[in-house]
Amino acid sequence: MNLEEAAGRNDLFETPKALYVHIPFCYSRCGYCDFHSFALGRCEGGQQSGNEFAESYVATLLHRARELKARLPEPLQTLYIGGGTPTILPDKAFSELLGQLAFLFGSSLKEWTVEANPESLSRQKLSVMADAGVSRLSIGIQSMDDGELETLGRRARRRDNEKALDLAQRSEMQVSADLIAGIPGQSPETLESSVRAILDTCVDHVSLYDLSIEKETELEKKILQGVLKLPAEDSAYSARKHGERILKAAGYQRYEVSNFSPAGRESLHNSVYWSMNSYVGIGSGAVSSLMVKENADPTLLLDIDLGSSEGSAARAAGAVGSLVRTAGGATGDAAGAPACLRMEEGRDLKAYLASPDACLTSAWIDRKDSAFELVMMGLRTRQGVDRQRFARRFGSDLYPLIATVLGKWKDRFIQDDEYLRLDDAGLDLLNPLLLDILEVL
Ligand code: SF4
Incomplete structure (x- = not known):
């Protein structure tokens, strides 16, 4: 594709x-x-x-x-x-x-x-x-x-x-x-x-x-x-x-x-x-990120051919397999299911000019990585992570998932029903804080 x-x-x-x-x-x-x-x-x-x-x-x-x-x-x-x-x-x-x-x-x-x-x-x-x-x-x-x-x-x-x-x-x-x-x-x-x-x-x-x-x-x-x-x-x-x-x-x-x-x-x-919405990028080295719809038919993802992108076919096969198992009820673990398609235009300029499609690389981002990305990007901003969007996309409220981190950094987080955000000192501590989130998410 x-x-x-x-x-x-x-x-x-x-x-x-x-x-x-x-x-x-x-x-x-x-x-x-x-x-x-x-x-x-x-x-x-x-x-x-x-x-x-x-x-x-x-x-x-x-x-x-x-x-x-x-x-x-x-x-x-x-x-x-x-x-x-x-x-x-x-x-x-x-x-x-x-x-x-x-x-x-x-x-x-x-x-x-x-x-x-x-x-x-x-x-x-x-x-x-x-x-x-x-x-x-x-x-x-x-x-x-x-x-x-x-x-x-x-x-x-x-x-x-x-x-x-x-x-x-x-x-x-x-x-x-x-x-x-x-x-x-x-x-x-x-x-x-x-x-x-x-x-x-x-x-x-x-x-x-x-x-x-x-x-x-x-x-x-x-x-x-x-x-x-x-x-x-x-x-x-x-x-x-x-x-x-x-x-x-x-x-x-x-x-x-x-x-x-x-x-x-x-x-x-x-x-x-920062809000992890879909975007497209054209030009050598540009990246596109397409978020899988929350209500997308998982079986349709099986038909997607990511071409010969190095490593992506295996990742896609694993991710789609996981999604199908989940959809079929065989396992409750949906962490490996695809949540986002990431594509990068070729970096070799001459090859790109000859055929941009031929040097496009593509990979699925699975639900676990995508959930972390949504939190990571959202916490960069004063608005914060959209809690409802996280719940819709990943089927779970964010707060219990990262309860230990919320407790450890309680003076830095500002929590309400809609958004989870950091205060100014928290923005300066973003990297150590994200490492803690990565461990539990
Ligand atoms: S090399 Fe070009 S892209 Fe890089 S910082 Fe300088 S002007 Fe910007």
Whole structure:
């Protein structure tokens, strides 16, 4: 079963209303990044120039988008073009991509976000976005300190960031800025200065991420060699909390572990991920997640052929077998039954361009893993885990299942009839708390 067939099966899966489009190109690789992206100049195929390669990629994306549109049972509500760096696409390809996506999906969208990097955000790109109906721009600022930007291996410097924020603020779009905490050499003062500089531009939304040291990145290498030193854990934590207090005082509420905004400016698209609703992703490396309907006929899942995806056939067979046994009443253990279909578009760019369907990999997520994912994603947010949804999906009230964890962390949990959520200190302790939940769920 390919992606558009699966997305169209509204007898089996909850209808996706969010689409992610991945652009896996950047000018160069930042030192801390392990995202799926390539320096555009290095991924040319045959005699093609970087621009021609990007145009072929966009043509493939648009072909997939049209096929998807033809099968989707309901109109999309959110669209997110991320990367990589979508704004480094050549103007012609960028314009073609946005114009066609607007034609296909624009009329029903409640939110359309495009990611941008400061050095590639031009008046021309902003004008294309405005014409297409893009409503939200997410800019990778990361820091307003030139030394920290250099440490991260970013191309942009403070003046580029300022220029991009200034340009963005002149548009009608909502603007979100990403910042990073815990950078080697960062002090509470430099983080405060970055947060205040962002707030001075009146952005609508801020994402404040903790730096994560990914394997085999330039940054990891430098830290292992002792060339760079991470800030002590305590001082990184207090710098981050200080930054959060400044955001809060300015009216930006922490509505997710790393995301802050005034009420009504939260990211609708990301909320789809956090609430574990169905979504689709196109473009090399993009992931789709289709939740099995609560009342889906289990025997129909037997007919699904996930193709030759490595490992997925065995997982699917096991999961479906378990579901059928459960449906037949032979066992009360439904933990292994499928609850979600996860698909990933191929990461090998040339193979992807030749045949996206041939390099799609698919796997079932069983009920046990899916239950944990629902709790894990929900607890990231200020709203919390939807208790009724959990009970409908998994046939059991969440509270008794994790009673020991609720008792152990009782000062951090806020429980009511509808949602289970964490207080602010609990959001900071999410990882140890989730490990406890994983043990009992
Ligand atoms: S611009 Fe973003 S996606 Fe590209 S290398 Fe840097 S961090 Fe990674």
